[in-house]
Amino acid sequence: MEKIIVRLHKKTYPIIITNKLFDDFSSFWPININDQIVFITNNKVAPIYLDKLTTLLNRSGIKTDQLILPDGEKNKSLNILNQIFTKLLKNNYDRVNTILIAVGGGVIGDITGFAAATYQRGIRFIQVPTTLLSQVDAAIGGKTGINHTLGKNMIGAFYQPIAVLINPSVLHTLKTKDFSAGLAEIIKYAIALDANFFNWLENNLNNLLTLNPSTMTYCIRRCCELKKYIVELDEYDQHARSSLNLGHTYGHAIESYQKYAQWSHGEAVSAGIIMAINAALHLKQFDKNDAKRVILLLKRANLPVQGPKNMTPKNYMKYMIRDKKSNSTQINLVLPIAIGKVKTFFNVKPEVISLSIQNNSY
The missing domain is CATH 1.20.1090.10 (Dehydroquinate synthase-like - alpha domain)
Structure with a gap:
């Protein structure tokens, strides 16, 4: 396991790099039994990893929910962001116990982070990047947001995750x-x-x-x-x-x-x-x-x-x-x-x- 600590003025959080991320809950995941977990992923990533992750957390007694979004940069939009808000509101997710977990590439990480930054003025979120680009760049540093037809990443916020959890072995599933x-x-x-x-x-x-x-x-x-x-x-x-x-x-x-x-x-x-x-x-x-x-x-x-x-x-x-x-x-x-x-x-x-x-x- 590799562990890098990001130390900021108001927040400190770990970047953990390990091939055992999907096998061991207690060592890597900053979650407790009372947390309400909502996985945010897309229809490309969900069939590969979602069952593994929900089983891992459920086995530890943690209840999970999920929202599967369409894949692609064009879906980093206000309309898709609103789908996340609707999911959270319909299920009465609160600010104290809810944690969003972004499982995917930069698009999923950015839009999940922005949803976390703005839902009830801020809830916790975790980055689980599954692409090389998101593992080395997009998931780290708290830049969150969505696109506009007139410009990329023009609507967003600086909002840091509570952890970035990187499993390099998932890169074998990527297309060239x-x-x-x-x-x-x-x-x-x-x-x-x-x-x-x-x-x-x-x-x-x-x-x-x-x-x-x-x-x-x-x-x-x-x-x-x-x-x-x-x-x-x-x-x-x-x-x-x-x-x-x-x-x-x-x-x-x-x-x-x-x-x-x-x-x-x-x-x-x-x-x-x-x-x-x-x-x-x-x-x-x-x-x-x-x-x-x-x-x-x-x-x-x-x-x-x-x-x-x-x-x-x-x-x-x-x-x-x-x-x-x-x-x-x-x-x-x-x-x-x-x-x-x-x-x-x-x-x-x-x-x-x-x-x-x-x-x-x-």
């Missing part, structure tokens, strides 16, 4: 495309924060792709350590936490333009990372040889290094101007200035953004 989506966030961490980790990824990517257990556990732990470090510095995304948005301003534009269909979040971020590198190259802030290293690593991870062919710079900028790092008159971008280091550039000129999007030389 979904696994690669998580690798995009892992590579982002390395480019933004840790050059040594980037070197490690170059040397160990093949072992990650074959789900080597020790390699996988180390990678997840390192990402959790990096996320913990940044969240403890900047829980509410006022300064340091923006470094984790590398590639996301472009990537969120791709997702919003496509109405949260076709491209996954990880694929969009991967293309966004290359666009951010292109912008940094145009500003003479990044080394071309390092750019080639990033491109090669993303390609080896089966990730795209160009955006959708049907998107124009105008399509991107329509959404980028609404990005939370920007304001109504200028676009701000997190760009790499070296492998392992990023910087926020304010009021980036439209021509630089346009060139960064149109650069198809890779």
Whole structure:
């Protein structure tokens, strides 16, 4: 078992990494006999894990309930959020004893966390991430919310879980495309924060792709350590936490333009990372040889290094101007200035953004 403690001003909680999560209740789950448990999951994850989890808790004398939502980013919406509220209200779940348990990827974690933040002004919730992307990033740090047709993650709250419980062995159930989506966030961490980790990824990517257990556990732990470090510095995304948005301003534009269909979040971020590198190259802030290293690593991870062919710079900028790092008159971008280091550039000129999007030389 690996245990990482996130220590914040008002809350402290564990990130636990163990392959025995579904076998042992008493060692890992911060739940007691009087708690009212509601599992929130989706129709893709429920058939694989829900029976195991309900049996584990029921065997310990804990009663459970469940709500199975439709899968997909497009369902991280106000309508689906209301289904959670309706379930809780119809069954008279109270603020004192209720715990929501999010079992799924980033969509389930985000919407469950937002429901927990707002139901009766705040109830407890636990993250049980089942995708690589959510295990290394989305489940940690308390960013919760839903999407709007005009922009991704525009409605939400900072609200921390009481625990993040990670079982790496569940990654064997992921499709190759979904696994690669998580690798995009892992590579982002390395480019933004840790050059040594980037070197490690170059040397160990093949072992990650074959789900080597020790390699996988180390990678997840390192990402959790990096996320913990940044969240403890900047829980509410006022300064340091923006470094984790590398590639996301472009990537969120791709997702919003496509109405949260076709491209996954990880694929969009991967293309966004290359666009951010292109912008940094145009500003003479990044080394071309390092750019080639990033491109090669993303390609080896089966990730795209160009955006959708049907998107124009105008399509991107329509959404980028609404990005939370920007304001109504200028676009701000997190760009790499070296492998392992990023910087926020304010009021980036439209021509630089346009060139960064149109650069198809890779």
